[in-house]
Amino acid sequence: MLLSVDRISKTYPGSRPVLQNVSITLGQGDTLALTGESGSGKSTLLNLVAALDEFDEGEITLGTKTYSMLNDAGRAELRRKQVALVFQQFNLIPSLTVKQNLSFHARLGNKNGPEWIAHLTERLGLEALVSRYPEQLSGGQQQRVAIGRALALKPALLLADEPTGNLDDTASNAVMTLMLDLVRETGAALLLVTHSNAIAAQLDHRIHLAGGRIT
Numbered sequence: 736m737l738l739s740v741d742r743i744s745k746t747y748p749g750s751r752p753v754l755q756n757v758s759i760t761l762g763q764g765d766t767l768a769l770t771g772e773s774g775s776g777k778s779t780l781l782n783l784v785a786a787l788d789e790f791d792e793g794e795i796t797l798g799t800k801t802y803s804m805l806n807d808a809g810r811a812e813l814r815r816k817q818v819a820l821v822f823q824q825f826n827l828i829p830s831l832t833v834k835q836n837l838s839f840h841a842r843l844g845n846k847n848g849p850e851w852i853a854h855l856t857e858r859l860g861l862e863a864l865v866s867r868y869p870e871q872l873s874g875g876q877q878q879r880v881a882i883g884r885a886l887a888l889k890p891a892l893l894l895a896d897e898p899t900g901n902l903d904d905t906a907s908n909a910v911m912t913l914m915l916d917l918v919r920e921t922g923a924a925l926l927l928v929t930h931s932n933a934i935a936a937q938l939d940h941r942i943h944l945a946g947g948r949i950t
């Protein structure tokens with residue numbers, strides 16, 4: 736097993752519990768869709784798995800890492816080496832070109848050579864765009880760069896929060912197909928938040944959050 740989320744609970748200060756006793760597991764290379772109403776805690780769960788926020792109860796383990804045992808440096812290392820994120824807002828670095836955006840994270844992760852970046856660039860159909868800046872790209876093109884940037888690290892786990900939420904149907908389908916193909920090619924596991932039943936149906940597994948619990 737790659738990821739174990741074991742009976743996690745989370746309450747933000749001054750609010751009612753957002754997650755209660757939530758458990759999920761994900762094997763290496765597994766893909767899991769996470770659906771649920773707005774406010775059901777999907778992004779919160781993703782942030783906890785990304786070690787960007789802390790849970791109140793339960794435990795998360797990714798590979799050999801037990802989250803409650805990690806200090807800040809350990810959490811940072813986890814985010815640098817094992818988990819990558821793709822968001823609805825593409826979050827590219829505006830002052831860097833496509834090529835620089837793609838290689839930036841790979842350098843941080845310090846393990847993937849220029850051949851891998853070149854391969855990703857080709858697979859994502861970005862060769863003609865490598866010298867452009869994010870503002871010179873369409874939404875679908877920006878998201879392809881963001882996916883490439885995330886997978887440049889060859890993460891064990893890709894977390895994607897509504898990655899096609901800002902795209903029209905055509906761009907959404909193209910981006911989703913590419914992302915799933917590349918996830919399978921790299922052997923990464925995928926935890927994907929989506930409102931779309933059609934997208935959820937393309938993944939191996941699916942869970943639904945409601946009222947802070949898996950239903």
Ligand SMILES: Nc1ncnc2c1ncn2[C@@H]1O[C@H](COP(=O)(O)OP(=O)(O)OP(=O)(O)O)[C@@H](O)[C@H]1O
Binds near residue numbers: 748750772
């Ligand atoms: N930093 C925070 N502080 C306080 N409350 C928060 C914080 N982040 C989220 N919440 C609350 O927690 C609940 C769950 O939010 P979350 O973003 O996880 O839901 P979601 O299922 O991802 O929603 P959406 O589909 O609209 O993105 C919401 O009621 C939200 O207002």
